Amino acid sequence: MLYGIAAAATALLLTALLAAALRIPALRLRLVERRREVPLSGGVAVVAVTGAVAGVEEWGGAAGSGIGGLLVAGGFVALLGLVDDVWRLRRRVLAGGTAVAAACVVPYGETGVLPGLLAVVWAVGVTLAFRGLDHADGLAGTAGVVGAFGAAACAAVDVMDGVAGLMSVLAAALTGFLLHNWHPARAGLGSCGSMSAGFVIALALVHVRAGFGLAESAGVLFALTALASADAVLVLLTRRLGGRPAARGAPDHLAHRLRRLGLTVPGITLLLGLAALSGALVGVLAHAERVGSDALWWVGGGALLVVLSLSRVPVYAARRSVSPQVGAPLRVRNG
Template sequence: MLYGIAAAATALLLTALLAALLRAPARRLRLLDRRRQREVPLSGGPAVVLATGAVVGAGGWVGLVPPLDDGVRDLLVAGGAVAVLGLAGDVWRLRRRALAVGTAVAAACVVPYGETGVGAGLLAVGWVVWVTFGFRGLDHVDGLAGSVGMVTAFGVGVCAALEVMDGFAVLMSVLAAALTGFLLHNWHPARVALGGCGSMSAGFVLAVGAVYARAGQGLGESAGVLSALTAVVGADVLLVLVARRLHGRPVPRGGPDHLAHRLRRLGLTVPAVAALLGAGASSGVLVGVLVHAGRVGADALWWVVGVALVVVLALSRVRVYGPRSRRASRSPQVSASLRVRSG
């Protein structure tokens, strides 16, 4: 218990410090998020990745945390590879196809096929890619990706602890703390952002950790628990995919069509959007953890799925595209606030 608290506190403070120290180098290197009204340095991603890896790795070496098993070590290495891939995407604007293939290869290397079986393992690889890109899509509103990631990491950590997977539980608690330290700089108005480096690696580690926690259990219930743990991410990706297909827009093409964009259209402030979606993520995580622990029946998962579908259906009616002429006539401030480099 004490080592978990010490590791989490160290990760929080180290992330907050690194995010601040790396801001100036990120600006000099023009590593900036231009999707907001102002350019924000992408120093949060490297800070979260470095702090999480350093605390978990060093903690296992000096005995602060339990010795890391092969699964945790492999996940740290694969998560680092995804972080490098995301950083390359931030710097060179890599195509989504390249990012997806790289993420799938990393996921295929760490999914526990021995417990899941080959078929379910391949499904898990696809789900990991889905969640990874879902977290990447959340990092366009101040405080959103950090809030959702923090509560998701906490929920996955509880599931891992219930399965007596101490290494994964510590990793998730450290990641949750690191994202909390990042939020100290990312809450509106944000001074740093995650970028692909931080958002993709966080989503990847969370998704694979959740797969490990549910490995060897019923496929149907496991799919429901995993969906509940990542309800906001799944709803956001589903909404974007359906909206773009229905409006004849290429799926890889970015646009102001995510959950947060639509809530902003309805008049919510940026902090209110982050708080509302963070609360939604917390609700889904709570249900997922309770079902995993056997405290409530699996039928509760249908409520999460139903609410998510209702939200997607309701927000899909919020107009976000509009005619080209009207988009061109928007004021510079509105255009800047809705501009998305990759949605």
């Protein structure tokens, strides 16, 4: 336990320092968020520190913790995201690369082939959904912290120390990053950080729920990633109904719509963070069998209510005549 606390504290401190140290190199290399010139040093810092701290336990100890494959696959997804930050890859390239990485680390022996393939599809969806959340200061990082802590708690319930340790380190690293990403952001996460965080959280949850019932596992997995999932459903639904290509960026995410309703950027992040925390808490309790599976329906119902309510907020036709205040960090990207 003391080692875990020390590892998390180290990850938080190192990420905060590294994200600050990499700001100037990121600016010089033009590794920036294109619309606001925010350096994407945070994503590189989170990936590097999480991999280093968790890797020490995995490969530096006398016995491995069983997370080596997850670390390697997460590193591949981070590299894919970094290439996207620099050259803007097509969505299908990101999805295909993520699917290959996920397929290599899904525990088919415990899940079975068909559930394992469904887990690959779900992991790809969560990874891209986390990427889509990276459009408002603090939002993707907050969702990552909540999801990682939830996954760590579930892993701790099943005494999966390796997974619990990795998730704790990731949550701490993202917390260190948020010191630079809270409004107004001085560093960004980018596809490198957001995709790798979403991927590792998704696959960690797959490992934790392997061997459980498929229907209940789907409910638990959704509850623990409710914010990213609801945002993705809202975007895909409204773009489909609006006759817009799903891959075309637009100010139609949860945070964009709440901004149009008059909420401040920090207020949006806090509100959505609390919503994510509520869903994650229900997911952890359901995994630990402290509440019945009926509670998971409340999470799904609440998410559906939010999606349907915010889908009525006009964002497409009014986007030129009604715009956020000058300097507002809600931006449009290929998400």
